[in-house]
Amino acid sequence: MKRILDEDKDLSQKKALEIQLAKAKKLQVLYLPNYQFSKIPQQVLDMTNLKILDLGFNDIEELPVVIKNFTRLEQLHLNNNPLQYIPIEIKECKNLQILNLANTYVKYLPREFALLKKIYQIDLTGCPLKGNLKFYYEKGIVSLFQYLQRKYDRAVYRELMVKKLKEWVYMGNTVEEIQEVMQAVMDEFKDVDTTALKRLYRNLQNIFNMKLEDVRASEIRNRLFTTLVKNQTNTMQQSQITVGQTLPINHHDLQNTVVSQVIDNDSKVV
Numbered sequence: 001m002k003r004i005l006d007e008d009k010d011l012s013q014k015k016a017l018e019i020q021l022a023k024a025k026k027l028q029v030l031y032l033p034n035y036q037f038s039k040i041p042q043q044v045l046d047m048t049n050l051k052i053l054d055l056g057f058n059d060i061e062e063l064p065v066v067i068k069n070f071t072r073l074e075q076l077h078l079n080n081n082p083l084q085y086i087p088i089e090i091k092e093c094k095n096l097q098i099l100n101l102a103n104t105y106v107k108y109l110p111r112e113f114a115l116l117k118k119i120y121q122i123d124l125t126g127c128p129l130k131g132n133l134k135f136y137y138e139k140g141i142v143s144l145f146q147y148l149q150r151k152y153d154r155a156v157y158r159e160l161m162v163k164k165l166k167e168w169v170y171m172g173n174t175v176e177e178i179q180e181v182m183q184a185v186m187d188e189f190k191d192v193d194t195t196a197l198k199r200l201y202r203n204l205q206n207i208f209n210m211k212l213e214d215v216r217a218s219e220i221r222n223r224l225f226t227t228l229v230k231n232q233t234n235t236m237q238q239s240q241i242t243v244g245q246t247l248p249i250n251h252h253d254l255q256n257t258v259v260s261q262v263i264d265n266d267s268k269v270v
Contacts, residue, residue, distance in 0.1 A: 024047060057080045075097065095118055098122075185217045
């Protein structure tokens with residue numbers, strides 16, 4: 001008797017799914033909560049023109065990388081699923097505005113999430129968020145995206161600097177050797193903003209040692225900010241020259257000013 005009831009339930013759910021899929025083709029909206037899906041059906045993954053996709057209250061553990069094909073998607077609801085993580089391919093969903101991950105097992109967001117410039121609402125309520133992600137999420141969506149943007153920028157500039165160092169400075173060293181040293185340098189620059197990373201990238205050949213084995217992360221940091229202080233001193237001296245008069249400059253105060261301009265005081269960024 002139970003088997004018959006289960007078969008009836010499965011048949012009823014299948015018909016309901018077919019109806020929802022048919023509607024979605026016209027409306028570009030698909031609501032499929034409480035269908036007990038353990039994975040997203042292929043019929044759904046083929047509907048890449050959707051604008052709203054609601055898969056809440058199912059048993060979905062994985063969001064497939066083909067989510068990148070949903071370039072028109074504006075809302076994605078995956079709440080109340082045993083979902084573990086969000087793939088970096090979600091960065092291709094450029095029109096995404098609302099993401100609901102409430103009550104899932106998501107602990108981290110990929111830094112590439114910062115590329116989704118249209119998002120104005122993200123729900124991570126009840127998620128076991130870790131470290132800085134939890135801290136910045138609780139501060140609000142603006143702080144969250146600033147944090148993710150810094151993480152993304154750090155990754156981008158690290159790779160750019162490794163490539164430039166390999167091509168112009170350390171031709172005789174392997175990429176792996178340069179990456180190891182560069183990671184130590186990036187660790188020393190945990191508290192700086194993107195502006196400082198850009199300046200470091202532009203001045204690599206002047207700031208880094210001639211030999212890779214001589215590179216010390218703390219020395220690289222000191223050289224960068226020494227260069228910034230000198231440049232700022234020259235600029236301020238020129239701007240303070242009046243007719244027949246030059247105003248004195250306090251170099252200690254100037255160094256504090258320059259460092260405050262290029263360092264993000266929030267040392268929690270990793």
